[in-house]
Amino acid sequence: MAHRIEVALRDDLVDPREVDVLSSIRDLGITGIERVTVADVYWLAGSLSDAELRTAGSGLLSDPVAQVCGYDGEHVRETKPYSCAMETAYNRGVNDPLEYTILKGIQDVGIDGVARARSGTRYVLYGSCGPREIEMLTQRVLLNPLIQHVVEPGEDVFPIEPTYEFELRHVPLLQMDELERGRLAASFGFSMSEMDAVAQHFQSVGREPTDVELETLAQTWSEHCVHKTFKARIDCDGEHIDNLLRSTIMQATRQLNKDWCLSVFEDNAGVIDFDDDNAVCFKAETHNHPSAVEPYGGAATGLGGVVRDVLGTGLGARPILNTDVFCFAPPDMSYEDLPPGVLHPRRVFKGVRAGVADYGNRLGIPTVNGTLRFDPRYVGNPLVFCGTAGVMPRWAARIGRQQPGDLVVLMGGRTGRDGIHGVTFASEKLDDSSVDSSRSAVQIGNPIVEKKMIDALMQARDRHLYRRITDCGGGGLSSAVGEMGEKTGVRVYLDRVPLKYAGLSYDEIWISESQERMIVAVPPKNVDELMKICASEGVEATVIGEFTESRRLELLYNDVLVGDLDMGFLHGGRPQLELTASAPQQQWSGEDPAPAASLGNALLQILSSLNVCSKEWVIRQYDHEVQGSSVLKPLVGRDADGPGDAAVIRPLLDSTRGLAVSNGINTRYGDVDAYWMAASAIDEAIRQLVAVGAGLERVALLDNFCWGQGAEPESLWALVQSCKACHDMSLAYGTPFISGKDSLNNFSVFRGRTIAIPHTLLISAIAVVPDTEKVISMDVKSAGNALYVVGNTFSELAGSEYCALLDDAGKKVPEVRPEMACATMKALSAAINEGLVVACHDMSEGGLAVAVAEMAFSGGLGTSVNLAAVPLGESIDRDDIVLFSESNSRFVVEVPLSSVQQFEQRMEGIACGQIGTVIEDAVVHIQGLDGTLVISVPVTELKAAWKRPLDW
Template sequence: MYSRIEVFFKSEFPDPLGNTIRSEIEAFGFPGVTSVRVHQVYIIFGNVSKHDLDTIARKLFVDTVTQRYQYNGDTVTHRGMSDRSPFHIIEISRKPGVMDPAELSILKALRDIGIHVDGIKTAQKYIINGNLSRETVHTIATRVLANTKIEDIFVYPEMPDYNHGNIHYTFKKNFVPLLDADNARLEEISRLGQLSLNLQEMQAIQGYYRSLKREPADVELETIAQTWSEHCIHKTLKGIIDFNGNRIDNLLRNTIMRVTEELDKPWCVSVFKDNAGIIQFDDCYNICFKVETHNHPSAIEPYGGANTGVGGVIRDIMGTGLGGKPILNTDIFCFGLPDTPLDKIPKGVLHPKRVMKGVVAGVRDYGNRMGIPTSNGAVFFDERYIGNPLVFCGTVGIIPKNKCQKEARPDDLIVVVGGRTGRDGIHGATFSSVELHDRSEQISGGAVQIGNAITEKALLDALLQARDKGLYTCITDCGAGGLSSAIGEMGENLGAIVYLEKVPLKYEGLSYSEIWISESQERMVLAVPPEKESEILHVFETENVEATVIGRFTRDRILRLMYNSQGVGEIEMNFLHKGIPRLERKAVWHRRVFEEPVLSEKEDYGFDVKKILSAWNVCSKEWIIRQYDHEVQGGSVLKPLQGIQNDGPGDACIIIPVLGSRKGIIVSNGMNPRYGDIDPYHMAASAIDEALRQIIAVGGSLKQVALLDNFCWGNTNKPDRLGSLVMAAQACYDIALAYGTPFISGKDSLNNEFVTDKETIVIPPTLLISAISVMEDVRNAVSMDIKEPGNLIYLIGLTRAELGGSHYYHVHGYTGNNVPKVDVTLGMKIMNALSEATNQRIIRSCHDCSEGGLAVTAAEMAFAGGYGMLLNLSAIATEGQIHRNDTLLFSESNTRFIVEVRPEHHKQFEALIKDIPYGMIGKVIGEPLLKINGLNNRLIVHENIYDLKEAWQSPLRW
C-alpha cells in the first residue's frame, strides 16, 4: 500500500525548473512547447493517515508561500496549463536498486518528526504543454528528461506501478564448470560473466583449480576478476612490451616510477604504494594528492559517474595512511562537441551537452555538500570523446606526520563503515576495463553508482575522530571491486575470514557474490584491534554512521568467505595477487604526417583572435566554475577566476592548508590532446611543462613540486595505440628527470573506445599531468590580470615556428606538423628567474602562454584587468628568423610567459632575466583596446577588450 504526495508551484508563480526544461527541449530541436510545469512526487509506502500525509507535506516538502500539494489525487494533473492547449504527462523515477540520496534523507527526517513509514520513493512528473506527437514526447522523455540506464519512464496514459515488495534471496552455492572447458568455452565464460579476463588469464585460473582438483565457486572467480582487472592492477603498464623491437619489462617501473627513484627527493614521504602520494608540508603535517578517472560510468550515467568519481577520490584521501582530511578538489573533463547535431549521435550514446551538464552537476553536488572547495580544473572538447567522455577527479588532503603509515595485523577485526551495500556498482572494475558499445547500457547498467555526499561527510567526521584516538591500524576505501578488493588488498600478507551475511544491506535479495563485489558508495574498511572494538563502534554511533564487524584478519594467507555458516569461497592470497600471467604485447609507433597549411597573411588578425577565444577549448568555463564553492574551509588565496570582475582565467589555484599559516600549496594541471595526434612524446613533454609554468605564473617555484600522471588511451591490444602510450611514458621520464619533479601517484584508464555498427571511435591519446607545489609564503601570489596603465609588458621565453596542433591551425581546419617541443635547460633558467622575480615582488601580473599563443594570452590579461595593451611583435625573442605575423601571434611554443612590471622596476627585472630570451614588447594602456603592431610596424590587431571578452564568454553562457 502506498500514498502519493505531489508538490508543485502555484499557477501565479513561474516554475524555474519547468522553464529550464522548456529551454532544453528547444535547444535539442523540439519546437512547439509553450510551457512545462514540474511536480515533485513522493511515494510513501505503508499505512499512513491523511493527517500524517498533511504533516509530512507541510513540514518536509512544501514552501506554502509559492507551492501547493496534493496527495492520493489523480495522476493527471495540469494546474497552470491552458485548458485549450494539449498537454502531455511524463513521469520518471529511479529503477529498483538505484540509490536516491533524497530517499535516505526523507526517511531520517520522518524518524525525527515521529512518523513511521515502510519506505520512500521519489519521482518527477513533467506536464508539457504543446502540440506534439506521441513519438516526439517519447523522444523528449528519453533524450532530454531521463536517463534510461537508471530511470523508468511512464508517458500518460501509462500508470506507474510502484511496487515496494522486497526480493527474497534463496541461498545456493554456485560453481563454475571450468576444469574441462576448452579455450573457446573459457573465453565465453569470461564474456558472459563480464569478467574482462583474456584467454591466458582464464587458462591460469583453470590451471590453479585443476591443481586444487575442484571447480571454482562463482564468488572466487568474481574475486579474481576484480583483482586482476586492468582498472585495479594496471597490467598493461606493468607487462612486457616489444616496442619497435626493443623489450620493455614493466613500462611503469621503467619510466614514471624510475624517475622518482632516481631523483630521490627527501620530501617524498610515500609514493606509489598507498591510496595517494604523500609529500612533506610543515613541521606537523604532510600533504597527500590523488587523481582518479571515472570515464565509463560517466558515459553511462553522467551525474552518477562523476558524482561517485569525486566521492571515490575523496575516500582515497580518507584511506591514505591512517586517514587524511580532504581540503581541495580538482576536476578535468573531456567531452564531445556540445553543438553536435542529434543525427550525428551514435546509437547508445548520450548527447555531449547532456553528458557535460550531468558530469558538472555530479561534481558540483558532491564537492559542495562535502564542504570541499573545487578550485582547479580544465575542460577539453573533441569530437572523438563523444562515446567516451573522460572525467578526471582529484583531491588534495592534509594528514598529520605521525599518521602516514598503516598495516593490518593478525586478529584485527574487519569493520565496514559508512553506507550500506546494494546492487549499484556490480562489475564496476571489470566494466571499466572494456570498450563501450551501443548495448553497454543494457549489459553494464548495474555498474552505475549514485553517491550520497552527506553520508560520506558524516563518515569523514567519524573517521578523523577514530584516527586521532588511535582506534584502528589500517584503512582503505571500497572502490573498484568493493569489499573484494579492499579486504583482499589489506589482507594480502595475512589472510582473512569474512562473514558476508553480516554486511549491512540497503534492501533484501542480494546474493553472497553481489554483496562481495558490489561497489556501493561511501563505504570503507578498517582493521581494528579486538580491544578497541567497543570504543570505535561508539565513535561511529555518536556520528550516526553505521559500523559493523564482518570478519577478522588471520595468519594463513588464505581468503575465506562465509555466508550463514556456509563456506562459499576460499582462495590463496598468493595466487590472488601474484598468480596473474604477465601480459606480453607488441607496440609500434610511426610519426604521422599531416598537411602543412599555407595560410594567406592578413592585414588584420582581430577576427582570428576572437575566433580562437570562442573555440570550445579556449572559451570561458565560467558556467562550470561558478557552480563550485571555492571559499569553503576558508583557505583559498588564488581562485580559478581572477581580475576586476573575478572572471578572468587563472593559471593555478593557491590555498592555505593550515589556517593562520603563510605557507600554502599550489595545484595546476597540463594537457593538450591535439599535440598527441602529431607526436605523443612531445604532447607529454608539453603537458609537464604547462603544469610547471602555471605554478611559476602564480608565484611558485620548482623547489618542491610533485607530479601525478593520468593516462587515458584507447585499446592497447592494438600495437599503434600501445606505441603512442610508450612514447608518452618515455617523455614523462625524460622531462620530469630534467626538471627535478618526481611523480608520486598516478592512474591509467585504457580501452576508451566506442564501437558502433560503422566504426570504432577512439579517443585521442590523452595524458593529464597534475602538479602540486609547496609555497613558502602565499603573500607572493601573483594573479594574471594586468594592474595599471603605464606598466611594461614582457614576453619571456623563446618563440619558435611551432603551430602544429595549435588552435590557430585548428580553427582553420588543419593540424600541421611542427608540434611545440620542450627545451628543459632553457625552461629551468626561465622558471628559476621568474621565481626569483616573484620573491622580490616586482611582478605585477603573469600569465603563461598556452592555447592560442601570445595573442590569446594578452587578450585574457587585458579583459581580466580592464585595461588595454599596446604591443609590438618585432620585440619578440625568436629562434631563427620568423617572418610571419600569424606565427608570432599564435605559436604555442612552451615555457613562455607574459609578465607585467612597473617602469621603476624594469632594470631590477631585466637584471634577473639577462641570461634568458625575452622581449619588452609593449605596455599597459588606459584605453580598453588590444593593439598589436606587426613586424612591419603596422597595426594588425585593433580590438576592444570587451568585444574580445564577449567572444570568450558567449559560447558557454548557458
C-alpha cells in the same frame, strides 16, 4: 498501503526548473510545447490518518509559505487542458536517494507508521506535440532510462523485496573444453592466458573454483585494478620494456629521491610533506564509462571515489580541494552526427557538470580549478577526471599495517546491487548496446553519507583507533579487503554485510561497488570506541571479518566457506601481459598554413574556440570558497572573470603556507607526436604554477593516461613515448610523479565504425608555496607598467588553435627544451617572490596573442605591444607565427617601471624582451615585426568573443 503526496510551487511563483526543462526541450528542436509545469511526488508506504498525511505534507515535504500540496490523487499547479502528463520514478533496483531523509524527517514530525518512501517528479506539458516527440523528450530530457522510468497508472512504485536462497555454486572449469573455457574467460574478462593460469592453479588445488573465487580473481586482475598494460612486457620496435610504469615514471621518481616525498606509488594517493607537521596527498581519478551512460550519477560517483582515495591514503586525509577536467565532444554537435545509442554531448556535459558539482559542493570541498577539452572523438567516450588533495598529520602519511586478530570494519553506506561488474565494464569498450547492458554498472551516490563518514573517520584517526584504512572502490570489498589482507590473510563473513535490500547473493555482496564505503582494520580493544563515534555521527559501521595469519582469503556465508584463495596466487599468479608496440608507418607530413587574412579576426575567433573560451558558466556552479582557504581563485581580475593560472589555497587556516594546483593537457599535439604532447602537458602544468609565483623546489606530479585502444601496437607505441617524456621531464625539472591512473580502452564501435578518443594525458601538478602572501594573478594591474615576454618563441604551429582555425595540420609541434625551461622558470619565480612582478600569465593555447588579450581584458586595461621585441629561438619572419605559435615555457609578465631594472638583472641569461606597456586606453594594440599595426581590438570586444561560446 501507499500514500501519494504531490508538492509544487504556488501558482504565482516562477519555478526555474520549468524554465530549464522547457529550454532543454527546445534544444531538441521541439517547438510545439509552450509551457511545462513540474511537481515533486512522494510515495509513502504505511497507513496514515488524514491528519498525519497532512502533517507529512505541510510539515516535512513542502515549504508551507511557497509551496502547495496535493494528497493521494490530487494534482497541484497544473491547469487544464494539457497535452500530456507523466510521472517519473526511480527504477525498482535503484536506491532512492531521498528515502533515508524522508524516513528520518517523518519521525521528527511525530509520524511512526511509514516503512518505506519513494520520490518522483510529475511533468505536465502544454501545447502541441506528437507521441514521437513525447517519447524523444521523455528519454532525452525528463529521465534517464538507466535509473528512471515513467510510472504506469496503478503501478506500485515500491520494489518488491526479493528473497535469496543460498546455494554454493562451483564452476566446472577443469572439465571445460577450450571453447567453453574461452567463453568463460570472456564472461569474466580474463585473457586466455589468465584463464589457463586460473585453471592450472585449481588443478593443483584439486578442486573446481567457486563463482566468487573467479569473480575475485577477475576483479583483482582487471586492468582497472592492476594496470596490466603498464606492467606488461612490451616489444617496442625491438626495444624490450619490462613494466613500462616502473621503468619510466617510477624510475624517475626513484632517481630524484626527494626527501619530501613521503609515500609514492604505493597507496591510494601520493603523499608529500607540507610543513614538517602535516602532509598533503594528491590523486586524480577517471570515471569515464559510467559517465558516458549516466552522466550525472557516473560523474558524481567518480568524484565520490577520488575523495575516498584521499580519505583512504595513509591513515586518512581530510579532503581540501578538488580539481576537475572534462573532455567532451562539441556541445553543438548535430543529432545527425550522433552515433546510435550515444547521449548528446551537451547532455553529457550538463549531466557531468551537475553530478560533480552537486557531490563536491555537498561534501564541502572547494573545486579550485579545472578545465574542459572538446574534440568530436570524445562523442561516445567522454572523459571525466576528478582530482582531490587532502591534508593529514605527518604521522598518518604512510600506509598502515594491520595485525592478525584486527577486525575488518566496514563503514558508511549499505551494500546493494550497484555497480556490479563496474570494474570490468570500466575496462571494456562501449557499443550500441551499452546503454542497455550497463544497468547494474551505474551507481547512485549519496554525498551526505560520505560527508558523515569523513567527519567520523577524522575523529577515529586522531584517536588512533584503527591501524589501516582503505576505500571500497572498483571491485568493491573484493578489491579493498583482498588487497588489504595480502600480507596477513583475512576472513570475511559476507552475511554480516549490511544490505540496502534483501536478495543479494554472496558473490554480489563481495563485488558490489556500492558507494560511500570504507574499510578499517581495528584492534579489538578499540572497536567499542569506534562504534561510539560512528553512532554519534550517524554512520553505520559493522565488523564483517578479521585479519588472520593464514595468508589466505577466506569468504564465508552462513558459516559455509564459499571462497578460499591463496593470497600468493591472488596477487602474484597473474601471467604478465605480452604486447607489441610499433611506430606509425607514416611520418608526420603536415605543413604550416598560409597567414590568416586578418590577425585581429583570427585572435577573436581563437578566443571564441571551445578550448580557449571562458568556462565561467561551469566554474561558478562549483563552490571554490568553502573551507575558507581560497587565495587565488579560478577566475581572477578586475571583474573576477579572467582565466587564472594555478589556483592557490591555504589549507591550514592559521598558516600562510599554501598549495598551488594546476593541470596540463593538450590532445592535439598527440595527434602529431605523443612524446612532445606529454612533455608539453608537463611544461604547461608546471608553468602555471610558476606563473603565480610557486617555485620548482617542491612540485609533485600526477599522470593520468586515457587512451583509445591502448593495446594496439601504434597506440601502445604512443603510450611508450609519452611515458618516456614523463620520465625525461620529471628528471629535468626535478619534479617527481607521486601517483597516477590509466584508462586505456576508450573507444566505441558503432555499426562497424570505430571511434577512439585522441591520446589524452592529463598532468596534474601541486606545489607547496611557502608564503601565499607573495603570489600574483594574471590580470594586468596598472597603465604604464612594462610588459615582457619571458622564454623563446619557436615556429611551432602544429596542433595549435591557429592551425585548427585555419583547418591546417602544421609542421612542428611545440617541443620542450628542459634546460632552458628550468632556468627560465627558476629565475621568474624568484623575481615574483622578490615582488618585482605584478602580473604573469603563461602562454598556452593561442600563444602570445591570446595571453596578452586575456591579461588585458581581465585587468580592464589596454596594451601596446611590439612583436619585434619578442625573444625568438629561431629566425621567424611571420607575425602570425610569433602571435600564435604555442611554444612551451613562455610567459607574459607585467613589471612596474620602478622594478624594471632589477627585473632585467634577475633575467640575465634568460630569453626575455620588453614587448611593450600596459595602457589606459582599453585596446589591445600589437605592432608586427615590421612596425605596422597588425592587431588593434578593444578589450571589451575581445572579452565578449571569449565569453560567448559557453555563456549558457
